[in-house]
Amino acid sequence: MSKDRFQGHDFYQIDDLLTEEQKLIRDSVRAWVKKEVTPIIEDHAQRCVFPKHLIKGLGEIGAFGPYIPVEYGGQGLDQISYGLIMQEIERGDSGIRSTASVQSSLVMYPIYKYGSEEQRRKYLPKLATGELMGCFGLTEPDSGSDPSSMITNIKDKGDHYLLNGAKMWISNSPFADIAIVWAKNDEGKIRGIIVERGMEGFTTPETHDKWSLRASATGELVFDNVKVPKENLLPNVEGLKGPLGCLNSARYGISWGVIGAAMDCYDSALRYAKERVQFGKPLAGFQLQQKKLAEMITEITKAQLLAWRLGVLRNEERATPAQISMAKRNNVAMALDIAREARQIHGGMGITGEYPIMRHMMNLESVITYEGTHDIHLLILGMEITGENAFK
Amino acid sequence: MDILVCISQVPDTTTKISFIDNNSKFNDDKVTFIVNPYDEWYALVRALELKETLGGSVTVITVGNASVEPIIRKALAIGADNAVRIDLDAVDSFETASAIATYAKNKNFNIILAGKETIDYNGSEVGGMIAGLLNLPFVSLATKLEIVGDHAVVEIDIEGGVEVITSKMPLVLSAAKGMAEARIPNMRGIMAARTKTIEVVAGQSNNLVSVKSFELPAPKSAVKLINPENMEELVQLLHSEAKVI
Numbered sequence: 298m299s300k301d302r303f304q305g306h307d308f309y310q311i312d313d314l315l316t317e318e319q320k321l322i323r324d325s326v327r328a329w330v331k332k333e334v335t336p337i338i339e340d341h342a343q344r345c346v347f348p349k350h351l352i353k354g355l356g357e358i359g360a361f362g363p364y365i366p367v368e369y370g371g372q373g374l375d376q377i378s379y380g381l382i383m384q385e386i387e388r389g390d391s392g393i394r395s396t397a398s399v400q401s402s403l404v405m406y407p408i409y410k411y412g413s414e415e416q417r418r419k420y421l422p423k424l425a426t427g428e429l430m431g432c433f434g435l436t437e438p439d440s441g442s443d444p445s446s447m448i449t450n451i452k453d454k455g456d457h458y459l460l461n462g463a464k465m466w467i468s469n470s471p472f473a474d475i476a477i478v479w480a481k482n483d484e485g486k487i488r489g490i491i492v493e494r495g496m497e498g499f500t501t502p503e504t505h506d507k508w509s510l511r512a513s514a515t516g517e518l519v520f521d522n523v524k525v526p527k528e529n530l531l532p533n534v535e536g537l538k539g540p541l542g543c544l545n546s547a548r549y550g551i552s553w554g555v556i557g558a559a560m561d562c563y564d565s566a567l568r569y570a571k572e573r574v575q576f577g578k579p580l581a582g583f584q585l586q587q588k589k590l591a592e593m594i595t596e597i598t599k600a601q602l603l604a605w606r607l608g609v610l611r612n613e614e615r616a617t618p619a620q621i622s623m624a625k626r627n628n629v630a631m632a633l634d635i636a637r638e639a640r641q642i643h644g645g646m647g648i649t650g651e652y653p654i655m656r657h658m659m660n661l662e663s664v665i666t667y668e669g670t671h672d673i674h675l676l677i678l679g680m681e682i683t684g685e686n687a688f689k
Numbered sequence: 690m691d692i693l694v695c696i697s698q699v700p701d702t703t704t705k706i707s708f709i710d711n712n713s714k715f716n717d718d719k720v721t722f723i724v725n726p727y728d729e730w731y732a733l734v735r736a737l738e739l740k741e742t743l744g745g746s747v748t749v750i751t752v753g754n755a756s757v758e759p760i761i762r763k764a765l766a767i768g769a770d771n772a773v774r775i776d777l778d779a780v781d782s783f784e785t786a787s788a789i790a791t792y793a794k795n796k797n798f799n800i801i802l803a804g805k806e807t808i809d810y811n812g813s814e815v816g817g818m819i820a821g822l823l824n825l826p827f828v829s830l831a832t833k834l835e836i837v838g839d840h841a842v843v844e845i846d847i848e849g850g851v852e853v854i855t856s857k858m859p860l861v862l863s864a865a866k867g868m869a870e871a872r873i874p875n876m877r878g879i880m881a882a883r884t885k886t887i888e889v890v891a892g893q894s895n896n897l898v899s900v901k902s903f904e905l906p907a908p909k910s911a912v913k914l915i916n917p918e919n920m921e922e923l924v925q926l927l928h929s930e931a932k933v934i
């Protein structure tokens with residue numbers, strides 16, 4: 298890939314809404330991504346390998362559970378700092394951001410929120426540094442948008458649980474040390490349980506041939522009579538609100554993350570349009586191209602305001618799931634549209650790995666599907682404003 | 690080894706430069722400021738490396754009003770132990786150097802490091818002036834700094850080669866590219882910087898110099914492409930427009 302000349306874009310001086318520390322965090326992660334991620338990411342995406350060597354650095358830069366309190370190994374940061382970290386990492390690649398999102402919101406968050414004190418102390422500090430990596434198993438072959446239909450289950454065997462079933466599409470599963478698995482108990486209630494690599498009957502086959510998030514490892518979780526100690530059950534939550542609480546946190550992070558991908562596409566397209574000359578003048582001088590670029594920065598600015606406001610609401614613990622759905626849905630679609638337009642501005646050059654555009658575009662196809670599809674978020678919003686449930 | 694590192698705030702390299710108040714003042718509205726790269730990447734990082742191997746402390750100092758504190762916070766996040774801000778809107782290098790020299794005078798720093806120049810005014814003066822004011826040796830444009838016994842061994846790139854000198858300490862140095870490799874603040878550093886305090890010392894203006902006005906360079910004209918077949922046109926343009934022949 299050509300040299301990373303990325304510059305942030307802030308058309309509405311939204312930086313004025315950030316604290317000095319938030320800006321320092323954002324700029325540090327941005328510098329780290331330029332140094333560590335952009336030089337290697339295209340090659341890893343082309344070869345379909347997760348750059349495992351980045352894990353330590355991700356831990357050091359604060360990408361794993363930044364809002365988890367310091368006593369459990371986190372940084373105790375606010376939600377906007379978390380959002381900015383996700384934005385900068387996804388500016389590099391949505392796959393790397395996925396790893397960070399999963400570790401933070403889908404593994405550390407449930408252990409912190411729903412776990413016992415022993416579980417918190419045992420896992421959180423090591424998850425914060427990346428010494429332990431985790432994954433989150435909710436989706437199953439026959440249960441995607443409708444997780445309540447899951448069949449993975451735990452049976453109470455007195456001194457342990459017996460876990461059976463299978464999860465698919467699980468980010469980080471091929472290398473994760475632990476999995477937060479959602480399964481139905483004897484009463485049919487959804488519970489969370491911590492499964493560790495090495496438990497007998499537990500395997501994690503990798504999913505191959507993805508055209509998206511190629512630098513992120515995705516796989517299955519297969520449980521064949523896995524004996525899980527009772528102390529691995531997350532004691533403090535029951536029902537769908539367990540996984541949904543985690544998803545709220547991750548979706549919020551995604552609403553920031555995709556702004557990074559969108560900015561990278563816009564930034565590259567703007568530079569390319571100014572430098573590339575056709576018919577005797579730069580592409581940027583043609584009205585058709587200006588329309589694309591002007592609309593891109595407008596949409597990015599709207600997305601930034603949405604994410605920032607949602608961050609404030611989350612800091613005050615007032616953000617509702619429907620508000621989070623609006624931001625996730627709007628911002629991911631915005632980023633995908635921008636990637637597609639930016640691809641065209643680059644002409645043929647946008648097709649190669651010389652520019653980050655197609656990688657972002659393909660990545661965003663997963664992002665618009667996982668953590669609640671574009672349709673599902675619309676239904677959540679629809680239900681909120683009309684009071685009518687259109688899911689069923 | 691106690692080291693004082695002089696850092697200053699400069700506009701980000703992508704800044705669009707403009708002036709206000711009858712062109713006598715830099716317009717800092719919407720400008721992103723950064724730590725002067727020579728100060729941050731080379732002087733500060735080398736100071737930290739020396740502290741890490743030899744022990745001691747690294748103090749950063751800057752001259753400016755409260756608006757420069759973000760760059761101090763960044764230096765603390767990268768690893769400086771202490772920070773000093775001389776509360777003064779210095780107009781020229783001498784004012785800045787005087788303020789730093791006054792502060793450093795009785796503090797027993799073994800080394801005072803500055804960047805080789807700031808990337809805004811490119812004066813390259815502050816380090817030398819501090820040395821002059823404190824009557825200390827000064828080495829400019831140092832690319833390598835080692836401590837051997839009670840001496841500093843310094844390398845300087847010279848035309849076609851390298852000059853190696855040794856100096857007694859304390860001494861003042863200005864750091865050039867090559868002295869160290871830039872460090873990115875990590876989260877532990879950012880968190881640690883939260884609790885470090887910035888010592889604010891009142892500064893005094895010497896009222897010697899004031900800025901009359903700034904002028905922007907003439908805008909660059911567009912590049913003219915001339916067909917290689919058409920040498921006559923090129924010669925004509927070099928004569929009549931560029932006026933170089």
Ligand SMILES: Cc1cc2nc3c(=O)[nH]c(=O)nc-3n(C[C@H](O)[C@H](O)[C@H](O)COP(=O)(O)OP(=O)(O)OC[C@H]3O[C@@H](n4cnc5c(N)ncnc54)[C@H](O)[C@@H]3O)c2cc1C
Pocket residue numbers: 399432433434435436440441442443465466467468469509510515663666667668669670671672673676687688689
């Ligand atoms: C790369 C990648 C990584 C992933 N990582 C994880 C992970 O780490 N952990 C995890 O648990 N899951 C993960 N997922 C799974 C992801 O969350 C699911 O793919 C997603 O929830 C959609 O489920 P599905 O694929 O079964 O699609 P389905 O639910 O079958 O949906 C198919 C289509 O039907 C639409 N649809 C569904 N229901 C309705 C309805 N009621 N009304 C209208 N339209 C509807 C959907 O919007 C979609 O367009 C990942 C997926 C991908 C691609």
